[in-house]
Amino acid sequence: MGCLVSTPKDTGGNRRRPGSIGEVSVYVPGLRIPKPVDFSQSLSGHVSKTLVERLTAMRTRIVVMAGQEALTITRTRRKTTTQHGRSTLADLHQALEDYLPVLLGLVSDGSQLQFKVQFIWVNQEDDAEETAMFNAWYEVLSVLHLMAVLSLSQANLLLLPRTSADFYQPKASEESRRGSIDIFLKAAGYLDCAVRHVLPRLPSELRRNLPVDLAEGVLRALCLQALGQGVDIQLGMAIDSTKATLAVKRRLACEMVKYWQQAQDNLMNLPLSNGWGEKHRHFVKWKYVEAKAAAYYYHGLILDEGNTEKSHGMAVAALQAADEYFEESKKACEVFNAAHPLSRNPPLWGTMKYLSEKIPKDTSSKVRINRDLYSHEKNMGTPPTLPDFALALKPNEYQLPPVDPSWNENVQLGHIGTNEVKRG
Structure with a gap:
């Protein structure tokens, strides 16, 4: 051995x-x-x-x-x-x-x-x-x-x-999007089985000597990011649906944040020093920041439905956070694509195509309205805490x-x- x-x-x-x-x-x-x-x-x-x-x-x-x-x-x-x-x-x-x-x-x-x-x-x-x-x-x-x-x-x-x-613009078909969710759940199922039913069968010495791409943290991270990307597709489909409420979209976005945060936590202490490993870490960071932009955007829109100065102020703080995270995500995307092996981003479509247009526009509008409504400029401080929802998407x-x-x-x-x- x-x-x-x-x-x-x-x-x-x-x-x-x-x-x-x-x-x-x-x-x-x-x-x-x-x-x-x-x-x-x-x-x-x-x-x-x-x-x-x-x-x-x-x-x-x-x-x-x-x-x-x-x-x-x-x-x-x-x-x-x-x-x-x-x-x-x-x-x-x-x-x-x-x-x-x-x-x-x-x-x-x-x-x-x-x-x-x-x-x-x-x-x-x-x-x-x-x-x-x-x-x-x-x-x-x-x-x-x-x-x-x-x-x-x-x-x-x-x-x-x-x-x-x-x-008009490049996009993935509805059939492809639905099919991808099924595939993400299958991939997560293989990885979940590996972590729960195969790794425990290996002697501790052998587990310590496994290559890093088979380490438990990497397997868990891959499983979680498969689920996170599945929720991303669900959010994109909700955006396209006239029946999906803001509450549904916010819940999906907040769940997506948790998947990517957990994926990042699992990679944190692993020796991913080679090019592919670092690229993996950059990808998770990019998607985590991107998910936070979406979550704060929808959280801000719901807070803005309140009728008090406090709720409007919290809404603006959330939208400003969304705008900042969106700008950060663009930089994180560039870092990911520049990391070895080189890659490139496909044209924007779906969730991020929509949010790339809505976040800057709605943030600017709500800040201006809030300033006019209360006749003074306020420093909104830290953004409000995102709601904590149970994770709904599970591996097959x-x-x-x-x-x-x-x-x-x-x-x-x-x-x-x-x-x-x-x-x-």
Whole structure:
């Protein structure tokens, strides 16, 4: 059990650290790419030849597909379908789902087989090149992480705005927005399962030696930001709806603040010193500040509905805070895009397109009205506290699949060594 560091020539040529990752609506971490392992040598005498061959074939397919996808994952304008019309992301995702039930036979009922195979993964993000560990739960964790990253990549592609039919302005379709929420919840579910059901299975020493992109704080942050971006889409849809009240919009904006704040808290003490890690931190900060601009804007509009000088003054303070946070968010966005690997912002649409026009205009108007109404200029001081709402959006519940039935046949054949592997 442990880690090893290899040289670049050992990575098989699939590794590529892009200098530019195109347009970003959703932050997508660099891929963790599996490297070939020798199941036959590790499991000989413990597992039937048929099962060894199946494990080898399934994982080899993933190795090849992930290596190819790593070269194109960040090219946001690339062709995303194979000759059969299926998304390459979907194909790789399906291969991972097919592999999990077979892989889980190695850990069923605490089998010692989980320590027989050395699983090796390359991290596209950092300079450590390879991490190798003799623990099948590490492989399960890496698979779930890759499934989540592929989902975030798919959401990013869905949310990159396209020119509308009337050529008025770029935007994402209603179908794409609704679809992205489902994808965010699935991604959050994979990550939540990894944190709650897989990490606790790893020995404490191994957990300390995990690469930083599999650290609990990073997994939790990715889960929370998936939920935060899901709420962002919900807010944009509420803005477009004539039936959504100010109270509904404020609640969504305030919930979004909490998701991004918690994501930022989870990253705070992690050693994200490489370019991708710092870029991740910049993305969370940008979205956190952006969310506060939206929350203070809607909070200010609701406070302004009061009929007292105090409520009007608090409204102006909230709107001024919204304006300041919006300006700060624009700077944070520039810092994020300038961080390695370079990226660019897609054209404004949805929530921020609307708020970029409304926040400066309404703030200026309310300050002027307040000044005229009370005949003197007041220093509004600190903005009022935002309301505290319970978080409504939750990860989809994802459960590890049952062990593949082929392991039952392996037990019957008696090729399992001293510890029997039973169906989980």
